[in-house]
Amino acid sequence: MSYRIKRVAHLTGINPATLRAWERRYGLVAPDRTDSGYRLYTDEDVAMLSRIKALVDEGLTIGEAITRVRRGSEPLPRDVDGPSVREARARMLECLLAYDRRGALMAYETVSLLPPDRRVEEVLLPLAEEVGDLWGNCEIGIAEEHFASAFIREKLVGLIEDLDTGAARGPECVCATMESERHEFGLLATTIYLATRGWRVLYLGSGLPVSEVSRVLHRRKPALLCTSLVNRMSTAEFRKFARELRDATPPETEIVIGGAGLPASTEVPGIEGIHIAREFTDLTRAM
Secondary structure (H helix, E strand, O other): OOEOHHHHHHHHOOOHHHHHHHHHHHOOOOOEEOOOOOEEEOHHHHHHHHHHHHHHHOOOOHHHHHHHHHHOOOOOOOOOOHHHHHHHHHHHHHHHHOOOHHHHHHHHHOOOOOOHHHHHHHHHHHHHHHHHHHHHOOOOOHHHHHHHHHHHHHHHHHHHHHHOOOOOOOOEEEEEEEOOOOOOHHHHHHHHHHHOOOOEEEEEEEEEOHHHHHHHHHHHOOOEEEEEOOOOOOHHHHHHHHHHHHHOOOOOOEEEEEOOOOOOOOOOOOOOOEEEEOOHHHHHHHO
């Protein structure tokens, strides 16, 4: 049977404008056309669109929902309880330290329906912290740390790809760390957090000179610049860094700085347009 777009909208709960946008952006379906140019959808099209709508309603992004449908995955529960998350994370750590990629992938799949930001906050970032602590305490070698970190980064980047962070219609944020900062897990997590809230994110990566970030910012004039610090700074060093960054940034761009390298003091000297984010909730307030 064939259906016109208004009927498909009624059957799936997806409004016609969204259907057309998904068709253009993601190539979800390629409906036939009548002689008058009206779209004609098949039963298979309707079934696929309904499946995607159900997954989006469950909390997945449109990118994740499309990926699941194209892979033929069955619906998973709305949420995963705390013990299951901890158990999956422990299993992933065990497998990664044994170079068991297949086992780590299977453990990760058990929490794959968690919304992206929860997957980051409850699974991937804590896992990265555990790996870092083990390496810092000389309980594992560099090889294990590199293998596990590569896996975690792969999953973070995969989430960013699924979210299609550059396609959102919201305000733009540039994410980058400066020249002395090579750690990027926090920044990747920030990219995911912003993308799930409708921001259009331009991820530049780690270790960029301030002058290069400034060039991009003055060209793009984004609403927000997010950067992170892992190397610990004193209050004086932080103030110097923040002032240099503020001077290099267009006045209309707000700056959020987070990460473990922030000064320990809870009262970092303020600079107009600079926001401190020790937690993701701080990032929300800054936005």
